[in-house]
Amino acid sequence: MGGEGDGPGPAAVAAAEQGCSRVVCCIGDIHGFYSKLLRLWTNLEARLGAAGFRTALVIFLGDYCDRGPQTREVIDFLISLPARYPEQTHVFLCGNHDLAFAAFVGALPPPPNGSPFSDTWGEYVVNKEREGWYDGEGYEGMHLQGRRWAGKIKDEWNPKKGMKYMGSIYDAGPTFESYGVPHGSSELAKALPDEHKKFLADLVWIHEDNVCIGNGRVCRKLIAVHAGLDKTQSILEQLMFLRSRDTSISKVEQLSGRKNVWEIPKVITGFSISLPNKILPKG
Numbered sequence: 001m002g003g004e005g006d007g008p009g010p011a012a013v014a015a016a017e018q019g020c021s022r023v024v025c026c027i028g029d030i031h032g033f034y035s036k037l038l039r040l041w042t043n044l045e046a047r048l049g050a051a052g053f054r055t056a057l058v059i060f061l062g063d064y065c066d067r068g069p070q071t072r073e074v075i076d077f078l079i080s081l082p083a084r085y086p087e088q089t090h091v092f093l094c095g096n097h098d099l100a101f102a103a104f105v106g107a108l109p110p111p112p113n114g115s116p117f118s119d120t121w122g123e124y125v126v127n128k129e130r131e132g133w134y135d136g137e138g139y140e141g142m143h144l145q146g147r148r149w150a151g152k153i154k155d156e157w158n159p160k161k162g163m164k165y166m167g168s169i170y171d172a173g174p175t176f177e178s179y180g181v182p183h184g185s186s187e188l189a190k191a192l193p194d195e196h197k198k199f200l201a202d203l204v205w206i207h208e209d210n211v212c213i214g215n216g217r218v219c220r221k222l223i224a225v226h227a228g229l230d231k232t233q234s235i236l237e238q239l240m241f242l243r244s245r246d247t248s249i250s251k252v253e254q255l256s257g258r259k260n261v262w263e264i265p266k267v268i269t270g271f272s273i274s275l276p277n278k279i280l281p282k283g
Contacts, residue, residue, distance in 0.1 A: 024222070032074055033067075060091065069174050102203070108143055121147070135147075144251075150188075209224075227256060
C-alpha cells in the first residue's frame with residue numbers, strides 16, 4: 001500500500017532476511033480501506049509462505065484513517081495482530097493523518113518543552129478561514145493539526161485529486177462516520193474505544209532496525225518513516241527529533257512532506273530507507 005491515492009496501492013514488501021530467517025514487510029497507507037487491507041494480508045501470506053509470514057517483521061507505515069469508510073475496522077484489525085500472530089513483530093508508525101486524528105481526540109503526547117498546543121497555530125493562521133479550522137468544544141487546548149483535521153474546508157473541490165473534499169482538508173469525514181458521529185463532532189472522543197485511543201497515543205514516528213538483504217549477504221540499517229527525511233536538514237537531528245515525538249512543532253515534515261522528502265539524502269547511502277511506496281536498498 002502506499003501513496004496519496006484513494007486507497008491502498010501495491011504493498012511495499014521487502015523480503016529481507018535477518019540471520020537467514022526474518023522476512024520484513026512494509027505496508028503503506030491503508031486510509032480506512034478495510035476490505036483491501038484484508039486482501040493484502042491474505043496475499044502476503046500466500047506470497048511469503050507460512051513459515052516466512054509467521055515470523056515476519058511487519059512495519060505499517062501510517063495513515064490508517066480518513067478517505068476510506070472503515071477506519072474503525074482497520075484499527076480493530078491492527079490491534080488484533082499481536083494476539084493473532086504472536087511470532088510476528090508489528091510496528092505501527094504514525095502518518096500525518098494519524099497525528100491529526102490523535103490531536104483531535106487528545107491522544108498526542110504533550111510538547112516536551114511544556115508549551116501549550118495553541119502555540120502551534122500561529123505559523124499557519126493565514127489558512128484558518130479557507131480550511132475552516134475546528135472551533136468547537138476543546139479547541140483551546142488542541143494541536144493545530146487536530147483543528148485542521150476536524151474543520152470544514154471552505155472549498156468543496158480538491159483540484160489536486162480531482163474529487164470533493166470529505167469534510168476537511170484531511171478528508172476526515174469518513175473517519176467520524178465510522179465511529180457513528182458526524183464530521184467535526186466533539187463526540188468522537190467519547191465514541192472512540194479506549195484501545196483505539198491507546199493505539200493512536202502509542203504510534204511511533206520512526207522505526208530503526210538491522211536487516212540483511214539477499215540471503216544475508218548485505219546487512220544494512222533500516223530506517224522507516226511515513227513520508228521521508230529532508231535532504232536539506234541534518235540526518236542525525238531528524239532522527240533525534242522523530243525519536244522524541246516533539247509535538248511542539250506545527251507540521252512534522254517527515255510525516256507530511258511532499259517533494260522536500262522524496263529524494264533520499266546522500267548521507268543515507270548505505271542504509272535501507274523505507275518509504276510508503278518503496279524500499280530502497282542502497283549499496
